[in-house]
Amino acid sequence: MPDITRRQFLRELGLAGAGVALTPMAAAALSADSMNDEADDISPAKAAPRPSWVKLSAKPTIDIDWTAMQRFDERNTCRGGLVNYVGKDTLDAWTKMQTENLAQWLKQGKPGYTLRDVALQAASGAGSGAQSFLGPEKITSPQDRGVPAWTGSPKDANAMVTAALRHLGAATVGVVALEPATTEKLIYGFDPDGKELVFADVDQPAEDDKRRVIPRKARWVIVWTVQMSEETLKRAPTPLAQQTTTLAYTRNRNIQLRLQTFLRSLGYMALGEASTNALGISPALGVMAGLGELSRLNRLITPEYGPMVRVFKLITDLPLAPTSPINAGIMRFCQECKKCAESCPSQALSMRTEPTWDVAGPWNNPGHKAFFEDSTKCRETWFRAGTNCGRCFAVCPYASSSRALVHRFAFSVESSTARFNSSFRKMHDLVFGKAQANLDPVKDPELWWSLDLPEYGIDTMQGRANEG
Amino acid sequence: MLWLILGIALGFTWHALIVWSESRNLRIPLLVWFLLMLTILDILSGVQNYVALNLDYEEQAARMIIPVYGVQAAIPLALALFLLWRKTRRARW
Numbered sequence: 001m002p003d004i005t006r007r008q009f010l011r012e013l014g015l016a017g018a019g020v021a022l023t024p025m026a027a028a029a030l031s032a033d034s035m036n037d038e039a040d041d042i043s044p045a046k047a048a049p050r051p052s053w054v055k056l057s058a059k060p061t062i063d064i065d066w067t068a069m070q071r072f073d074e075r076n077t078c079r080g081g082l083v084n085y086v087g088k089d090t091l092d093a094w095t096k097m098q099t100e101n102l103a104q105w106l107k108q109g110k111p112g113y114t115l116r117d118v119a120l121q122a123a124s125g126a127g128s129g130a131q132s133f134l135g136p137e138k139i140t141s142p143q144d145r146g147v148p149a150w151t152g153s154p155k156d157a158n159a160m161v162t163a164a165l166r167h168l169g170a171a172t173v174g175v176v177a178l179e180p181a182t183t184e185k186l187i188y189g190f191d192p193d194g195k196e197l198v199f200a201d202v203d204q205p206a207e208d209d210k211r212r213v214i215p216r217k218a219r220w221v222i223v224w225t226v227q228m229s230e231e232t233l234k235r236a237p238t239p240l241a242q243q244t245t246t247l248a249y250t251r252n253r254n255i256q257l258r259l260q261t262f263l264r265s266l267g268y269m270a271l272g273e274a275s276t277n278a279l280g281i282s283p284a285l286g287v288m289a290g291l292g293e294l295s296r297l298n299r300l301i302t303p304e305y306g307p308m309v310r311v312f313k314l315i316t317d318l319p320l321a322p323t324s325p326i327n328a329g330i331m332r333f334c335q336e337c338k339k340c341a342e343s344c345p346s347q348a349l350s351m352r353t354e355p356t357w358d359v360a361g362p363w364n365n366p367g368h369k370a371f372f373e374d375s376t377k378c379r380e381t382w383f384r385a386g387t388n389c390g391r392c393f394a395v396c397p398y399a400s401s402s403r404a405l406v407h408r409f410a411f412s413v414e415s416s417t418a419r420f421n422s423s424f425r426k427m428h429d430l431v432f433g434k435a436q437a438n439l440d441p442v443k444d445p446e447l448w449w450s451l452d453l454p455e456y457g458i459d460t461m462q463g464r465a466n467e468g
Numbered sequence: 469m470l471w472l473i474l475g476i477a478l479g480f481t482w483h484a485l486i487v488w489s490e491s492r493n494l495r496i497p498l499l500v501w502f503l504l505m506l507t508i509l510d511i512l513s514g515v516q517n518y519v520a521l522n523l524d525y526e527e528q529a530a531r532m533i534i535p536v537y538g539v540q541a542a543i544p545l546a547l548a549l550f551l552l553w554r555k556t557r558r559a560r561w
Contacts, residue, residue, distance in 0.1 A: 231525055404520035405513055406533070431529045443525075451525060 112238025149267025229457025
C-alpha cells in the first residue's frame with residue numbers, strides 16, 4: 001500500500017465530497033426547463049416549467065377543419081343521450097345488469113367491489129361546493145373595497161391565475177383565446193341541462209330558464225387539469241378505481257367555486273361549468289391550451305401525468321395571454337401503440353393506425369382528425385363493470401410517473417422520433433404485461449389499502465422542475 | 469443519503485484506482501477510463517431506476533431493471549478489466 005499523507009488524504013476526500021455535492025446540482029440544471037426557454041413565447045412553462053422534452057407548437061398535433069365544426073350540443077354525447085342511440089329497452093337491461101352485478105360482487109367480496117371499496121366510492125362524491133355558471137351570488141368586489149379592479153399585463157395575469165389555481169388544487173394551467181371562427185366552436189351550443197349557451201354583445205353575463213349569456217368581451221378560457229391518483233386508477237374498472245375520478249370532479253367543484261370567487265374579487269367575470277362537463281369540450285380546450293395532446297383515448301394525455309387528469313375550464317374577461325399547443329410526440333406514439341384499444345373490454349376504441357375525419361357516430365364532434373370511438377360500446381362496459389371503467393387509462397404507457405430515468409428517456413425519444421415507438425410498446429408489454437381485453441384490474445385492488453399513498457393519492461411535485 | 473453514500477464510495481474507489489496505478493507505475497489508457505465511466509453511469513442509472521420504480525409501486529419493473537442495467541454495466545467493466553490485466557501483464561514483462 002503506497003504512503004499517503006494525512007494532508008493528501010483529506011485533500012482527496014474534499015475533492016470527492018465536492019463532486020458528490022455538485023453532481024446533483026449539475027444534473028438538476030441540465031434537466032430543468034432551460035432547454036425549453038424561449039424569450040418571448042407565452043407558455044405554461046413561464047409560470048410552471050414543463051418537462052424539457054415538451055416542445056411548443058403553433059398548432060396542435062391533430063388536423064382541424066374549423067369550417068366543418070359547429071358548436072356541439074352536449075346532449076348528443078353518450079352521457080345524456082345514450083338512450084337515443086341504444087333504445088330504452090337496452091338501457092333498462094343494462095341498468096338491471098349493472099345492479100345485479102354490483103350486488104353479486106359485493107356479496108362475493110370481489111376485490112375492488114367490497115364494502116370498503118364502495119364506501120370509499122360513496123365518500124369521494126360527498127362534500128363539495130355548489131357548481132354554477134355565474135359563480136357565487138355575493139362577492140366583495142374591488143369597488144366595495146374602494147379600489148379599482150386588478151390590472152396587469154396578460155403575462156402577469158397568467159402567472160397570477162396559475163399561482164392561484166395551483167394553490168387551490170389544480171395541476172397544470174393554460175389559456176385559450178376565443179375566436180368566433182375557431183376556438184369559440186369548442187364552447188357547447190347547449191349545456192347538459194338543455195340551456196343554450198349564447199354569445200352576445202352585452203356588458204354582464206346572465207342566466208335564465210332557457211339560456212346562459214356569455215358577453216363577447218369575455219374572450220379568454222382558463223383551462224386546468226386536476227390530477228387523478230394513477231396508482232388508484234390502475235385498479236380500474238372497480239369502484240375503488242372509479243372513486244379517484246369522482247374525487248377529481250368533487251375537488252374541482254371547490255376549485256371552480258374558489259377560482260370564480262378569486263376572479264370576481266379582482267373585478268372580473270368568471271363563467272364556469274354549471275354542471276359536470278358543461279360549458280365546452282374539455283379535452284379540446286386542453287389541447288388548444290397546450291396542456292397535452294389528443295390521443296387514441298380521445299381524452300387529453302399530458303406530458304406530466306399521462307391521461308391521469310380531469311380537465312376543466314372557465315370563461316373570463318380578465319385579459320390573459322393564450323398558451324401554445326404542444327408537440328411531445330404523444331399522438332404520434334398513439335398511432336403505433338394501440339394498447340388502450342387492445343385492452344378495451346368492448347373494443348370501443350379505434351384500432352386504426354391513422355386518425356380519420358370520419359366520426360363513429362353522432363356522439364362525436366366532427367371537424368377534426370381523431371381516433372373516434374364507439375361510445376355506445378364504451379358505455380355498455382360501464383354498465384357491465386358497474387363503474388366508469390377507465391381500463392384504457394390504466395394501461396396507457398404514458399400513465400407513468402416520470403421519476404424513473406427510463407420513463408423520462410422513453411418520453412424524450414418519443415418526443416423526437418417515432419423510430420423506436422414500436423420497440424417502446426414491446427418493452428412496455430414485457431415489463432407491465434400484454435394488453436388483455438377483459439374486466440380484470442391491472443393491479444391488485446386489495447393491495448391498494450396497504451399502500452402509503454400521498455394526499456389524494458397524487459404526487460403534487462410530479463412534473464415540476466424540482467421534482468425529486 | 470443513498471446518493472451521498474454512493475458518491476463517497478465512488479470517490480474512494482476512483483481514488484484507490486489512481487493510487488494503485490501510480491504505485492505500479494502504470495499509465496491507465498484513456499479508453500479504460502472511458503469504459504469505467506460508462507460502467508459507473510450504468511450502475512448509477514440502474515440504481516436510480518430501481519429506486520424510482522419501487523417508489524412508484526412498480527416492483528416488477530424494478531426487478532427487471534436489475535439484469536438490464538447489470539448486463540449494460542458488466543460489458544464495459546469486463547472490457548476495462550481485460551485491458552487493465554493485459555497492460556499489467558505487459559508491464560511485468
